[in-house]
Structures are given as structure tokens and as C-alpha cells.
Amino acid sequence: MYRFFVKPEQIGETSIVITGGDVNHIKNVLRMKTGDTILVSDGSDREYVCIIDNLNNHQVIVNIQDVNGQARELPIQVTLFQALPKGDKMDTVIQKMVELGAYEIVPMSTKRCVVKLDAKKASAKTKRWNAIAENAAKQSKRGIIPQVNMPVTYEQALDMAKNMDMIIMPYEEADDMEKTRRIFSEITPGMRVGVLIGSEGGFTKEEVELAKNIKAREVTLGKRILRTETAGMAVMSVLMYLMEE
Numbered sequence: 001m002y003r004f005f006v007k008p009e010q011i012g013e014t015s016i017v018i019t020g021g022d023v024n025h026i027k028n029v030l031r032m033k034t035g036d037t038i039l040v041s042d043g044s045d046r047e048y049v050c051i052i053d054n055l056n057n058h059q060v061i062v063n064i065q066d067v068n069g070q071a072r073e074l075p076i077q078v079t080l081f082q083a084l085p086k087g088d089k090m091d092t093v094i095q096k097m098v099e100l101g102a103y104e105i106v107p108m109s110t111k112r113c114v115v116k117l118d119a120k121k122a123s124a125k126t127k128r129w130n131a132i133a134e135n136a137a138k139q140s141k142r143g144i145i146p147q148v149n150m151p152v153t154y155e156q157a158l159d160m161a162k163n164m165d166m167i168i169m170p171y172e173e174a175d176d177m178e179k180t181r182r183i184f185s186e187i188t189p190g191m192r193v194g195v196l197i198g199s200e201g202g203f204t205k206e207e208v209e210l211a212k213n214i215k216a217r218e219v220t221l222g223k224r225i226l227r228t229e230t231a232g233m234a235v236m237s238v239l240m241y242l243m244e245e
Contacts, residue, residue, distance in 0.1 A: 001037060001038065001039050002026075002030060002032075002038050002039065002138075003038070003039040003040070003041060003047075003138050003141050004018055004022050004026070004038060004039070004040050004041070004138065005040075005041050005042075005043055005134065005137070005138070005145055006018055006040055006041075006042060006043075007042075007043070008042050008043075008044075011040075011042055011048070014063060014064055015053065015061055015062060015063050015064060016040050016048060016050060016061070016062050016064060017059055017060075017061055018040070018059060018060040018061075018062065019058070019059050019060075022060070023055070023057070023058065023059060023060055026038075026052075026055065026060050027055055027056075027057070027060070032052060032055075033052065033055075034052050034053065034054065034055065035051060035052060036051070036052045037049065037050065037051050037052075037065075038050055038051075038052065038062060039141065040062065041142075041143055041144070043143075043144050043145055044143070044144065046067065046068070046143070047067070047068040047072075047143060048064050048065075048066070048067055048068075049064070049065045049066040049067075049068070050062035050063060050064055050065060051063050051065055072141060072142055072143045073101070073142070073143050073144065074101045074103075074239070074240065074243045074244065075189035075190065075243055075245060076187060076188075076189060076190070076191045076192070076193055076239065076243050077103040077104070077191075077192045077193065078101065078102050078103050078104075078193045078194075078195060078236065078239060079102070079103060079104040079105070079106060079160075079161070079164070079192070079193070079194050079195070080093075080097050080102050080104070080105045080106065080195050080197065080232050080236070081106045081108050081157045081160075081161060081194060081195065081196045081197065082105060082106070082107055082108065082197050082228075082232060083107075083108055083109070083110040083112075083113055083154075083197060083198050083199035083228060084107050084108070084109055084110075084113045084115040084117070084151060084199065085115070085199060085200060085228045085229055086114050086115060086200060089228065089229040090107065090125075090129065090229075091128075091129070091132055092229055093105075093229050093232060093233075094129050094132045094133050094136070094148060095132055095133075095135075095136045096136075096233050097146075097232055097233065097236055098132075098133050098136035098137055098140065098142065098146050099136050099139070099140040100233060100236040100237060100240055101142075101236065101239075101240050102146055102236055103144075103146055104146055104147050104148075104149070105129075105133070105146060105147070105148045105149065106148075106149045106152060106157055106160060107125075107126075107129070107148070107149065107150075107151040107152070108151060108152050108153065108154055108156070108157040109151060109152070109153055109154065110154045110198060110199050110203065110204075110207060111154070111204050111206075111207065112198070112199045112200070112201030112202065112203075112204065113199045114199070114200070117151055122150055122151050123150070125151070126148060126149070126150050126151070129148040130145075130147070130148045132148075133145060133146050133147070133148050154207060154210070155210070157196070158210060158211060158213075158214050160194075161194035161196070161214060161216075162214040164191075164192040164193060164194040165191040165192050165193065166183075166186065166187055166191055166192075166193045166194070166217070167193075167194040167195075167196065167211070167214060167215060167216040167217060168183065168193065168194070168195050168196070168216070168217055168219055168235060169195075169196040169203075169208070169211050169216040169217065169218050169219065170195075170196075170197065170218075170219050170220070170221050170226075170231050170234075170235060171198075171202075171203065171208060171218045171219070171220070172202055172225055173218075174218040174219055174220040175220055176220065177220055177222070179219075180219040180220050180221075183217045183219055184219075184238060184239075184242060185242075187239065187242065187243070189243065193239065194216075195232060195235050195236070196211060196216060197228060197231050197232045197235075198228065198231075199228055200227070200228050219235075221234050221235070
């Protein structure tokens, strides 16, 4: 069943009005018709089961048949702080992290990042990344659309993370798997969890020390060296396994 997102003000007591680009997608791409059933989310993990009542070139009106409460979101909020990777790897990171349940994604610039974005490029990239996040949220039937922030510096990322309940930092020099298991076991429902992922060249020792200043916890992801686009997904997969209800 197809899922679409709307703003809360578009939701009435018995019906919902869908506007914007989704109208063309429903009418001309999916070729849906009156009587077809769709899912509509208000972006806060409330899901409406709806039947299309009327559609034209400007809007689609659907009647609410049922309302489902929170069901698809993890009981923790995971923010990925991802060092900017080369090429189009960030597209893949965003798509897969949204599918796995990440709550928010913050691109960041670290010392070993090759990619440098000026304000104009950063704005255009962020717009594209949020579109990827929205499409991934629809495909995976998420209750929310995870936000992709504008790129920040490493120091700004640490400032954003410092008040979170747990900060996890996969680091290639960490080697104590039992310690890593204990750290993951400390994560409980309701927590806000930050995950710091370095670039292709990893974190510098100075960056690791800065992260320790905000009580980031070093973890190992095994004996193999993972690519930057793989590391966050590995962490998210473990968290999803541990937290899924």
C-alpha cells in the first residue's frame, strides 16, 4: 500500500487533502482512482488508512477509514553524524539509514574529508538529500520523514551531540568487542543516541579526543575495516535488532 506524507493542517476530522507533487504521482504515475486505498502520515508517526474520494490536477481528497498509532518507529532516536564521503556515497547512506530507522542525519566536515562544499553547493545537496530521505521514508513506510541537516563542522556536530544520552564512535583502533557489547546493552528505550562516523580516512587522534570530551564511547565493529558508507548502517542494524519491539 502506498504511503504519503502531509502537514497536520491538511488533516480534517474525516478527510485529508493531499497537494503538491504527490498529486501528480498519485494521479498520473501510479494511476490511482477513486476507491483506492492509501496510507497517509502526519509526520509524527500517526498513520491514517484512507480511501480516495476525489482527485483532480490540484489536489486529492481522501476519506479517513482508520487511524493507527505509533507502530513503525524505534523507541530510541538515532542521529547519524556522517563525515562527508566522496562521490554519491552520501545518497546511499541517507537512503539506507532512513530505511533502518535513523531519526536524523547530520553531514559533517572532518579533517580527512576530501569533499568541500561552499554554501551554495551545501544548500543544493541538502535539498537533494532530504528528497532522498522522503522517498526512503515512503518506501519503508516510516511514520516520520527523517531530517537531513545542512552540513556542519566537526566541532558543531559535537556541540549538537553533547547533550544526547549516548554517543557511539566506531573507531578502527578500538578492539574490545565485549566492551562494545556492554556499551550497546546500556541503550534503553527513550534514549537519544548519536553515532559519529568518520570519512574514508577515518578520524584523527585529535578528533577522537575531542569526542571523548563529550563522553563519546569508542566501539569496534569487528576485525574488518568497514567503508564509511557501511559503518553507520552496521551500527544502525545492531540498534534496530536490539530495540525493535
